[in-house]
Every structure is written in structure tokens, then in C-alpha cells.
Amino acid sequence: MPRIRFIDLRTHSINSIGVDSPKRLIEEAKLLGIKIGICDGIKYSSVASGIILEARNKRELRRKVSKAKSEYDYILFDGGDEKKNRLGVSLREIDILINTGAIDTYTARLAAKNEVAIEISLRDLIHTFRGSRVKIIRVIDNNLMLSRKYGFSIIVTSGARSRYELRNARETFEVLKYLGFKEEEALSAMFKTPESILKREKEEVKIIG
Amino acid sequence: MGKIPKSMREKKRYIAFKVRSDFKIKKEELSMAIWGNALSMLGEMKASKLNYWLIEYDEEKMLGILTCSHRMLSEMLACLALVSNVNNKMLSIVTLGVSGTLKALRRKFLKKDYPIREVSFKAKFRERDIKVVRSYNNFIDAEISEQEISERLGNMNMRYIGLIKEEIEDATFSEHGI
Numbered sequence: 001m002p003r004i005r006f007i008d009l010r011t012h013s014i015n016s017i018g019v020d021s022p023k024r025l026i027e028e029a030k031l032l033g034i035k036i037g038i039c040d041g042i043k044y045s046s047v048a049s050g051i052i053l054e055a056r057n058k059r060e061l062r063r064k065v066s067k068a069k070s071e072y073d074y075i076l077f078d079g080g081d082e083k084k085n086r087l088g089v090s091l092r093e094i095d096i097l098i099n100t101g102a103i104d105t106y107t108a109r110l111a112a113k114n115e116v117a118i119e120i121s122l123r124d125l126i127h128t129f130r131g132s133r134v135k136i137i138r139v140i141d142n143n144l145m146l147s148r149k150y151g152f153s154i155i156v157t158s159g160a161r162s163r164y165e166l167r168n169a170r171e172t173f174e175v176l177k178y179l180g181f182k183e184e185e186a187l188s189a190m191f192k193t194p195e196s197i198l199k200r201e202k203e204e205v206k207i208i209g
Numbered sequence: 210m211g212k213i214p215k216s217m218r219e220k221k222r223y224i225a226f227k228v229r230s231d232f233k234i235k236k237e238e239l240s241m242a243i244w245g246n247a248l249s250m251l252g253e254m255k256a257s258k259l260n261y262w263l264i265e266y267d268e269e270k271m272l273g274i275l276t277c278s279h280r281m282l283s284e285m286l287a288c289l290a291l292v293s294n295v296n297n298k299m300l301s302i303v304t305l306g307v308s309g310t311l312k313a314l315r316r317k318f319l320k321k322d323y324p325i326r327e328v329s330f331k332a333k334f335r336e337r338d339i340k341v342v343r344s345y346n347n348f349i350d351a352e353i354s355e356q357e358i359s360e361r362l363g364n365m366n367m368r369y370i371g372l373i374k375e376e377i378e379d380a381t382f383s384e385h386g387i
Contacts, residue, residue: 020371126293163371164229164301171290178287
């Protein structure tokens, strides 16, 4: 069994849409043996802090990114449909594209080129059953297949809004394995990708696509 | 029909776990949540190979032991990770450890006590009125009167916000036996 580590870069505290204080989330994560980042759009000194951006066009996104990149440790973009997903992977400064649904090949290519990681959220799996869970697993299958072909990174997050939605490393690893991830892919999605995002030194804004 | 010889019997793995929830979770509810999730996730064929059994569960400490086939350990852990709700009560199951024997499991993982103290006193959290209801380790669970956050809790099938002791204002913990 390899050493399993987990950095969960998408959690929310009571300061945004969650129900626990940031300090409580950090302490709970310590007990579970994981590290977390909090995406409240607030800069915390004691923990990695991220911001979720939304934008209608590239101009707006560039403006928001240039403001956010000096302040936050990492930047997430809220995707959803084809247009939003493509916009989200068009800037190298975006670290993670979230709520993507099934991405297309164009988005996959651009994500690989601009090193934007595509998110898989455990929260989606945890709170769905039968039909809706099947749909989410199909989306994950699609994104995993494209990741293998085009080489973009996948990142797994808990998407936790409460202490009860955090998961430890072993449990997350087993869920990913069950979803069809190979061991190295799971370890990369849980630790290598988030670690490289936190270490990444950003280049200047560069629009591609 | 005679018993299956020991060498041919299926090997088991014992899993120690802790249930975390704002509600008291009964043994039947927990068993139903785990089995329902396993059946839905694995399907009848694989669930039949799981050989799952909830051996014991302490409703006060919210600690328990379950067993499964050693071949299906990965699937069992994945199932436990995805349990989130029973009877509109949010819960999560944290795996404390896995062992091949009950004796080793109890020695390694269940010796620690995780006491949850039920208390009741009013305090302030960032100028909001709260009522502290539970305390364990350095953690505080509290009811909050602010409507937006109460609604958020309700939507998530929860009751309490989670804080740590140092964040509470206007409270001397020793007065309340914490």
C-alpha cells in the first residue's frame, strides 16, 4: 500500500456557504490526517485560501484574475456549461475548474495546455443516490477518459460545507479506486496536483484559445 | 451438514469506525444506512460477496465495529465513505482502523475514549447569539439564532455549527464543567 496523502482544496466555512468556523475545519482536518484549503474568497493567514470566480467573458475574467492572483493562494473558476468551461480553462492563472459536468475535447486540450486542473467533487457523490449518482459517475468516467488522452490533471476535492463532509485520505483513495482510477492517478488527484497548485509560481496573464 | 473447515472459511476484516453527527444515531438506523448505500452502490451481486455485518455499536460514544470479507475491504471502505444521510440526519462514518482480529482491533483503535459532553449555556460568537450544546476535545457545537445560517443547517440536515473553544466569547468553560 503506497503512502496516501490528501490535500483538499475546496472546503467552505461559515464565512461563505458552510456551517463551521475556519479554525474548526482546520482542526477537524488535522484529526482526519489531511490538509485543507478554504475557498471563502477571504485570505486566511493560517491556511491556504482560494477564491471561486465567475465571469461572463474573457475580459471580465482577466480583470478578476489579475485582482485575485496576488491575494489568494489559488484560483477556482465555476464552470458548468460548454461556454463557461472553455472560458475557465482559457487562462493559465486559473488553477482549478469546478462544477464542470462532462467536458468536451476542446476544453480538455486547453486544460492540458494551460495546466488547469479539472475538479471531481466527493460532495456530488456523497449527496446523490441511484439515478443521479449514476449520472455523476458517468461524468467522472468521461473526464477521466479525456484526462488520460489529453493529459490534463484531475483534482479531487470534498467540496465540504460542513465538518461531516470532510473525508480522510484512505476513504477518498478507495472511492477513487472504485470509480476506476488507477493507483497513480488517484494519488496524483489527491496529493500531487493540489501540491503543485500550491507551489506553482504564476506566469503573467496569457490568453490562449 | 457439517461445518466448513477453518481453512476453507472466508477470511474477514474487522473495521473500527466512529460515527459523526449532530443527532443520536441508533444501531438500526446506522445498519440501514450502510447496507442501503452498499446495495445501491455495489448492486446485488457484489453486495452479496461483501459479507457485511455490524458487530457492535455504542450509541453513546458513537463508536462501532463491523466486519466484511477481506476480498471486499476496498469496496466496504468506499461504501462507508459515501454514507451521508439516514432519516434526514446528516452523518459521516470515519474509519479508525482495520484489523484481521477483533482483539487487535480493540487494542489498537478503540482504547481511546471520545467523550462528548452535553452542556447548555448561552454565549457569543462574533457578536452572534449562540447556545453551546456539545463539547469534546477542543470542539464546540452550538445552536445559532441567525436565520440565514439556521436555514443553511436545516438544508444540510444538521443542527449545530462547529466552532472551537477559543472562538467563543463571554464564556468561562470551567463554570460549565468543560
